[in-house]
Amino acid sequence: MIFAGVGAGAGIAPMLVTYVMRYYGWRASFWVSALIGLCAGLVWYLIARDKPEQHPSVNSSELALIRASRAPAVSPGSASQDSPHLEKASQAPSVPWRSIITSKSILAVTASYFCFGYVAWIFFSWFYIYLAKVRGMDLKSSALYGTLPPLAIVACSLAGGAINDALSRSYGKRIGRCGVAFLGLLLAAAFLVLGSRAASPAVAGIVLSGGAGALYLSQSSYWSVTADIAGDNAGAASGFMNMGAQFGGALTASLTPAIAQRYGWTSSFLVAAVLSVVGGLAWLLVDPERQLIPVTRVVP
Numbered sequence: 197m198i199f200a201g202v203g204a205g206a207g208i209a210p211m212l213v214t215y216v217m218r219y220y221g222w223r224a225s226f227w228v229s230a231l232i233g234l235c236a237g238l239v240w241y242l243i244a245r246d247k248p249e250q251h252p253s254v255n256s257s258e259l260a261l262i263r264a265s266r267a268p269a270v271s272p273g274s275a276s277q278d279s280p281h282l283e284k285a286s287q288a289p290s291v292p293w294r295s296i297i298t299s300k301s302i303l304a305v306t307a308s309y310f311c312f313g314y315v316a317w318i319f320f321s322w323f324y325i326y327l328a329k330v331r332g333m334d335l336k337s338s339a340l341y342g343t344l345p346p347l348a349i350v351a352c353s354l355a356g357g358a359i360n361d362a363l364s365r366s367y368g369k370r371i372g373r374c375g376v377a378f379l380g381l382l383l384a385a386a387f388l389v390l391g392s393r394a395a396s397p398a399v400a401g402i403v404l405s406g407g408a409g410a411l412y413l414s415q416s417s418y419w420s421v422t423a424d425i426a427g428d429n430a431g432a433a434s435g436f437m438n439m440g441a442q443f444g445g446a447l448t449a450s451l452t453p454a455i456a457q458r459y460g461w462t463s464s465f466l467v468a469a470v471l472s473v474v475g476g477l478a479w480l481l482v483d484p485e486r487q488l489i490p491v492t493r494v495v496p
Contacts (some may be wrong), residue, residue, distance in 0.1 A: 302426070316408070377421075387406045
């Protein structure tokens with residue numbers, strides 16, 4: 197659901213920014229974006245809580261369910277569920293960075309997310325230019341087909357997350373987490389190859405947008421598997437993993453146009469397809485059942 201919001205925002209932003217720039221100037225587009233960011237931050241501050249039971253809208257039945265599902269195992273006659281001892285026991289120790297950066301699974305998923313970021317940012321930064329400059333679409337057509345990748349991202353982020361959870365419950369996390377990501381990235385590579393070679397600009401736009409959707413079928417796997425592996429340190433582990441995607445996106449900004457200028461845009465998409473395959477294969481090295489640290493730690 198979170199990354200469906202990313203896709204929706206990416207689809208709305210070009211139309212909104214273009215409208216503001218056209219009628220109020222390019223500086224105004226930055227002010228509008230800043231206002232949206234401030235509003236989002238204010239909403240987060242007012243609504244979000246560290247724990248769901250801290251939210252004022254949680255009713256008594258929800259609170260009971262939360263506490264029952266989160267209650268640690270204690271012996272009869274020991275401290276009660278609300279005792280300071282258990283509150284202290286739930287506190288996580290310092291972040292085990294050494295375990296994170298030496299974990300084969302974390303390194304593999306980070307490498308895969310690097311490949312994911314490289315491919316994803318082609319759609320975010322170059323797809324519209326590709327349709328207009330290379331495929332010869334006019335402004336209206338480019339804008340229309342440019343909204344297809346974000347729409348595909350919305351649909352496939354939701355679908356991928358639902359499939360991920362369903363398969364994990366039925367067949368285990370190896371299939372649900374790793375299998376969905378593996379197939380999604382390989383499917384994205386196939387769409388990239390086919391779309392870049394399509395003769396029709398319209399067909400190319402549609403097929404390549406399918407590649408964006410297939411790519412985001414795997415999105416939920418990255419974030420759920422870091423929670424599986426890192427437990428209470430999921431924030432640190434997922435942040436380390438996300439660093440890989442940002443490096444991939446940064447590389448896209450310079451390498452993609454360089455390849456396109458020297459070898460053509462088809463080659464740029466083929467390089468992205470190869471990286472997508474590499475990202476998919478990296479998931480074969482990920483073990484979602486092997487945790488960095490125990491989930492439950494009780495202070496004696």
